[in-house]
Amino acid sequence: MFKRILVANRGEIALRVQRTCRELGIETVAVYSEPDRSLMHVREADYSVCIGDGPATDSYLSIPKIIDAAKETGADAIHPGYGFLSENAEFVEACDSAGIKFIGPTADSMRNLGDKVSARQIMEQAGVPIVPGANDIDPDDFTSAEREAARVGFPLLVKASAGGGGRGIRLVETPDQLEDSMRLASSEASSSFGNATIFLERFVSPARHIEVQIIADSHGNVSAFGERECSVQRRNQKVLEEAPSIAVTPEIRQRLCDAAISAAKGSGYQNAGTVEFLMDSQGEFYFLEVNARLQVEHPVTELIFGGVDLVALQIAVAGGASVTDGLIDSGPIGWAIECRINGEDPYENFRPSLGLIDHVEYPVGPGVRFDSMLFSGLDVPIFYDSLLGKLIVWAETRELAIERMKRALRELLISGPQTNIPFHLALMDNEDFRSGNIHTNWLEQSFVMPENTLSESELHMALAAAAISSSLTTNTGSGTQTQSKKASKWTSAGRGNSMEGLPISTGESGWLRGTR
Amino acid sequence: MASRYPLTIDGVNYSVEIDQLDTGFAVSIDGGDAFLVDVALSGIPGLMSLIESDGNWQGYVVSTSDGWRITANNRTLSVQNSQAARKQRGNSVTEDPPGKVSAPLAGVLTEIRVTVGDIVAEGQTVAVIEAMKMQNEIKVPSAGKITVIHVEAGGRAEKSDLIVEYEVSD
Numbered sequence: 001m002f003k004r005i006l007v008a009n010r011g012e013i014a015l016r017v018q019r020t021c022r023e024l025g026i027e028t029v030a031v032y033s034e035p036d037r038s039l040m041h042v043r044e045a046d047y048s049v050c051i052g053d054g055p056a057t058d059s060y061l062s063i064p065k066i067i068d069a070a071k072e073t074g075a076d077a078i079h080p081g082y083g084f085l086s087e088n089a090e091f092v093e094a095c096d097s098a099g100i101k102f103i104g105p106t107a108d109s110m111r112n113l114g115d116k117v118s119a120r121q122i123m124e125q126a127g128v129p130i131v132p133g134a135n136d137i138d139p140d141d142f143t144s145a146e147r148e149a150a151r152v153g154f155p156l157l158v159k160a161s162a163g164g165g166g167r168g169i170r171l172v173e174t175p176d177q178l179e180d181s182m183r184l185a186s187s188e189a190s191s192s193f194g195n196a197t198i199f200l201e202r203f204v205s206p207a208r209h210i211e212v213q214i215i216a217d218s219h220g221n222v223s224a225f226g227e228r229e230c231s232v233q234r235r236n237q238k239v240l241e242e243a244p245s246i247a248v249t250p251e252i253r254q255r256l257c258d259a260a261i262s263a264a265k266g267s268g269y270q271n272a273g274t275v276e277f278l279m280d281s282q283g284e285f286y287f288l289e290v291n292a293r294l295q296v297e298h299p300v301t302e303l304i305f306g307g308v309d310l311v312a313l314q315i316a317v318a319g320g321a322s323v324t325d326g327l328i329d330s331g332p333i334g335w336a337i338e339c340r341i342n343g344e345d346p347y348e349n350f351r352p353s354l355g356l357i358d359h360v361e362y363p364v365g366p367g368v369r370f371d372s373m374l375f376s377g378l379d380v381p382i383f384y385d386s387l388l389g390k391l392i393v394w395a396e397t398r399e400l401a402i403e404r405m406k407r408a409l410r411e412l413l414i415s416g417p418q419t420n421i422p423f424h425l426a427l428m429d430n431e432d433f434r435s436g437n438i439h440t441n442w443l444e445q446s447f448v449m450p451e452n453t454l455s456e457s458e459l460h461m462a463l464a465a466a467a468i469s470s471s472l473t474t475n476t477g478s479g480t481q482t483q484s485k486k487a488s489k490w491t492s493a494g495r496g497n498s499m500e501g502l503p504i505s506t507g508e509s510g511w512l513r514g515t516r
Numbered sequence: 517m518a519s520r521y522p523l524t525i526d527g528v529n530y531s532v533e534i535d536q537l538d539t540g541f542a543v544s545i546d547g548g549d550a551f552l553v554d555v556a557l558s559g560i561p562g563l564m565s566l567i568e569s570d571g572n573w574q575g576y577v578v579s580t581s582d583g584w585r586i587t588a589n590n591r592t593l594s595v596q597n598s599q600a601a602r603k604q605r606g607n608s609v610t611e612d613p614p615g616k617v618s619a620p621l622a623g624v625l626t627e628i629r630v631t632v633g634d635i636v637a638e639g640q641t642v643a644v645i646e647a648m649k650m651q652n653e654i655k656v657p658s659a660g661k662i663t664v665i666h667v668e669a670g671g672r673a674e675k676s677d678l679i680v681e682y683e684v685s686d
Contacts, residue, residue, distance in 0.1 A: 359560060359576050376560075409590070415562070415576035421590035458589060459525065461573035464543040464553055465564055466584045466595040467521040467532040469577045471541075472557075 001319050002026050002077040002101065006070045007041070008091075009081030010060060011373040012389055013296075014041035017079045020311040029073045031066055033059035035381040040373060047073045054383040060084045063094050070100050077101040077318060079311075083385075086293040087114060103318040104271045105292045113267055113290040117161040117199050123287045126266025128259045131278065131286040133201035139186035142179050145200070149178055152200050158182055160189030161197035168192060171203060204286060206439035207278040209233065210245055211291075212260035213301045214273050215310065217317040221325040222264045224257035225301050225308070226332050228274075231438045232427070234350070239340050239420075239443070240427065241297035243304050244332040246398060246436030252283050257327040263290060272298075272314045278440075296390065299369060300338050303394040305331035335401040336394045339409065339424040341372070342386040346423035347452040353417040354380040363411035367394045367404055370412070380417065388419065398436070402428050426450050518542075522598035523583070529598050540567075617656055617680050619645060619673040626651065628669045630680065634662045642680050645673060660684045 006029040007017045018028045018041060030045035035054045042048045049069035052059035059065065061084055070078055078095055080086035080103070089110045095102040104110075113119045117135050124130055133156075134148035149156060149172075158181045160168030168189045170181040182198060190196035213225040229245035230238045248256065260275035267290070274295050276288040298310050305328060317323060344350045357378040362370050372389025380388065393408055395401040406428045409421050426449060427433050432442065454462070518535040533550075535542040540554040554567040566573040575588035583596040612618050627644040630636060641653040642662070660682040667679055 358562060358578055412590070413574075413576065413587070414590070415578065415587040415592075418592045419590065425590070452591065454525075454593070457570060458573075460543070460545055460551070461553075461566055461568070462525065462575070462586050462588060462593055462595060463523055463530055463532045463545055464534070464541070464566060465573070465575055465577055465586055465588075466523050467519075467534045467543065468541055468553075468555055468566075469564070469579070469584055470521050470597070471519055471534060471536070473579065 002315065004029060004046075004073065004075045005077045005079055005103070005315070006031065006066070006073065006075035006100075007045075007079050007081060008060070008066050009079075009084055009086075010036055010039065010041060010384065011387065012371045013081040013294075015044070015373065016371055017081060017311055018045060020309055020315070023309075024312060024315065026315070029069065029075045031060070031069050033381075033383070035383065038378070040375060049073060054381060056084065056383060063088075063091050066091075067094050067098050067100070070095075071098060075100065077103055077315075079103045079314070080293065082293050082296055087291075089114070101318055103314050105269055105273065109267050109269050110292050113269075113292055115161055115195075115197075116159060116163065116289065117197060119267075119289060120199070120287075122267050123263055126262045128263045128266065128287045129285060131201045131204055131288070133199060135199050137182065137198050137200055139182050139196065139198060142182070145182060146175065146178060149175065149200055152202050155203040155205075157201045157203050158185040158198055159201055160185060160193060160195070161199060162189060162193035162195040204278045204280055206441060207280055208245065208247055208438070209238075209276065209288075209440050210248065210256065210279045210285060211274045211276040211295075212256050213295075213298065213310070214260050214264050214269070214275060215313045215317060215323050216264045216269045216271060216273065217323045218270055218320060219322050220265070221323050222261045222269070223313075223323045223325070224260050224327050225305050225310075226253060226328070227256055228297055228300055230297060231440050232433070232443050233440050234443050238297065239342075240338065240424070241300055242335065242337045242398070242401075243300040244335070247279065247283070249283070252279075252285075254327065256285060259285070259287070261326070263287065271317055272310055296340070296387070297338050299371060299390065299392045300336035303336035303369070303392065304333055306333065334394055334396050335398045336392060337398075337401045337405050338390050338392045339405060340387055340420075341389045341391055341412070341414075341424075342420045343380055343388050343417040344386050344420050345418040346420050346426075346449055347418075350420065350423075352386050353419070354382055354386065355417050356380075357414060357416040359413070359415040361411070361413040363391065363408040365408070365411070367401075368408045369393070370408075374414065388414070391424075399434075402434060422452070423449060524596040524598045525593065612657070614658070614684050615660070615681055616678060617642065617654060617682070619675055619677045619679055620652065620654065621645065622675045623652070623673065625667050625669055625671050625673055625679075628665065628667065630662050630665070632662055632665060636660060636662060636682065643667065654679055656680075656682060658684055 004027040005021050007014045021028045027046040030042045030048040031051045032042045033054050051065040085091040089107040092102045092107040120130050133152055137145050155173045158170045170185045172178050172181045186196045186198050209230045210227050212227050214222055216222040227245050227248050228241050228243040230241045232240040263275045272294050274291040277285040278288050279285040302308055343354045345353045359376045360374045369392040374389050393401055393404040395404045409425050518533050521532045523530050523532055531546050533544045540552050542550040542552055544550040556565045562576050562578055564575055564577050575586050578585045586593045623645040625643055626646045630642045636656050638659045639655050641655050643654045645652050662682045664681040
């Protein structure tokens with residue numbers, strides 16, 4: 001087992017990994033950029049090392065700085081989290097040559113799976129269903145491309161082999177659009193990814209995004225932990241995930257897990273990974289890609305598989321432990337939903353909203369988990385993504401999980417930036433979502449965010465609060481009356497604070513608030 | 517002692533009158549029936565709980581340059597003081613004896629809108645005083661006839677200095 005693990009990440013996922021390390025008796029090393037100095041992952045780690053300025057390229061994406069930090073602190077393993085360097089094969093090689101264990105797949109399998117054309121070839125050989133398509137299209141040989149396209153059928157997608165995150169993809173609806181799309185996709189791929197290779201793929205639509213969590217050890221065993229449904233997406237970004245999927249029967253689950261296990265074995269995969277599939281309305285599924293890391297949405301799987309700790313499994317297999325080969329049968333039990341709580345304004349087309357968190361109250365109670373970087377007084381740095389936390393609930397059924405999520409969303413009070421909580425609340429009440437009638441384009445095509453209207457009672461209370469706040473801050477003392485003799489001691493004490501003009505927060509001077 | 521606060525939400529103006537009673541605050545909006553709210557603050561500045569017979573409310577209230585930012589029910593709302601000085605003026609006006617209008621705050625008189633002998637209506641603006649880059653209208657609380665003007669345009673007035681005197685009409 002490892003003695004000291006460096007977590008090469010920030011925010012909620014750094015905390016998530018640290019928590020498991022602490023439970024396992026492993027010391028933690030945090031790395032941080034200068035603006036992240038006050039973050040929880042920095043304060044709570046056993047050791048912390050500053051690795052540079054705010055922009056990620058100067059800090060969280062700097063391989064030499066992170067390797068130096070690990071050497072300096074005597075870390076014997078690095079957990080990459082998700083994003084940043086988590087799927088960077090050069091980083092894995094740098095860890096290997098520094099004699100530090102990288103908690104994740106090998107550099108080779110990362111490279112093979114990162115390239116979409118080579119991943120398709122590996123899956124085809126492993127007998128994993130792939131989306132019908134044509135590999136290795138020469139962008140200059142339009143005649144053969146046209147023949148291949150006719151075989152694939154329209155509409156189809158032209159994709160960059162090195163693409164990712166929804167970039168480098170073009171939809172071609174009719175044959176006459178093919179030539180232009182190929183040229184554009186190829187030049188875009190060349191400039192964005194330094195690799196002009198493109199391929200064609202049938203456009204499966206409407207489709208669900210279904211993915212299977214796997215853990216592979218170094219002895220050839222692969223465990224599959226059922227599926228997650230991640231069809232609620234905006235701009236190719238997942239905003240809500242759940243497990244299991246309403247569209248997956250036990251029979252489909254078995255086939256999905258078998259395919260995912262074949263995919264892992266076929267690519268010599270090790271550690272935690274996610275095999276992503278597109279699934280059509282008939283329950284036919286096709287390999288999409290492998291995410292060679294821990295996913296943002298891993299907690300929903302943990303909750304329906306008896307609370308299994310996927311990070312602990314990652315650390316265990318990185319240390320040489322074995323896992324059960326096959327579909328894990330301790331789940332799925334019940335239903336889990338995760339809402340990504342982002343600093344963005346759902347009433348302003350999801351414009352980013354960042355800044356000082358004046359106050360936050362965490363949701364608690366039965367079946368609620370909140371993996372978050374939030375604390376009162378956090379000034380959310382502008383350099384990184386808008387994910388503030390992940391609210392995850394578990395309940396016996398999907399219906400109960402939806403109601404529990406609504407309850408937890410209402411309990412989560414964040415003052416400061418606007419968050420997308422009103423969006424998630426609207427989603428929980430949406431008929432299509434409730435009936436599970438969703439696909440990857442559903443959110444952008446069909447969902448309408450309700451107007452931001454205040455009920456009369458909300459309006460009255462806000463006006464009362466503003467007027468009372470004005471009164472408390474301007475009438476300091478002179479106008480106050482003696483407390484009622486009729487009111488109870490506790491009521492008087494509570495109101496007494498307000499009567500005495502307890503200072504109301506003033507934004508930027510947050511740190512001085514209440515100190516008088 | 518009731519105080520009136522002109523507030524604006526989403527461009528709509530409201531007049532909120534609050535009166536501090538032994539049992540809480542009586543709140544009346546735009547002259548409507550008053551409702552009673554119990555107020556509690558806690559050790560967390562800005563966190564406010566209101567209890568009212570129709571239901572409870574909790575929110576987080578932060579002062580901004582022009583009013584308040586209130587977060588409640590996971591939505592952030594901006595409430596502006598429609599006229600920052602009106603409430604203080606309201607108090608001053610009620611404190612002024614009949615027939616006299618004094619400055620609600622210290623400032624520079626940018627405008628005198630009346631001359632001696634003018635007949636003024638209730639609520640008519642007689643002068644404008646500027647303080648902290650804010651223009652505040654000074655109004656007569658009742659109708660009458662201007663008899664004395666104590667200030668000149670461009671001159672400075674301290675809080676409570678007499679601005680005009682007038683003969684209150686019946």
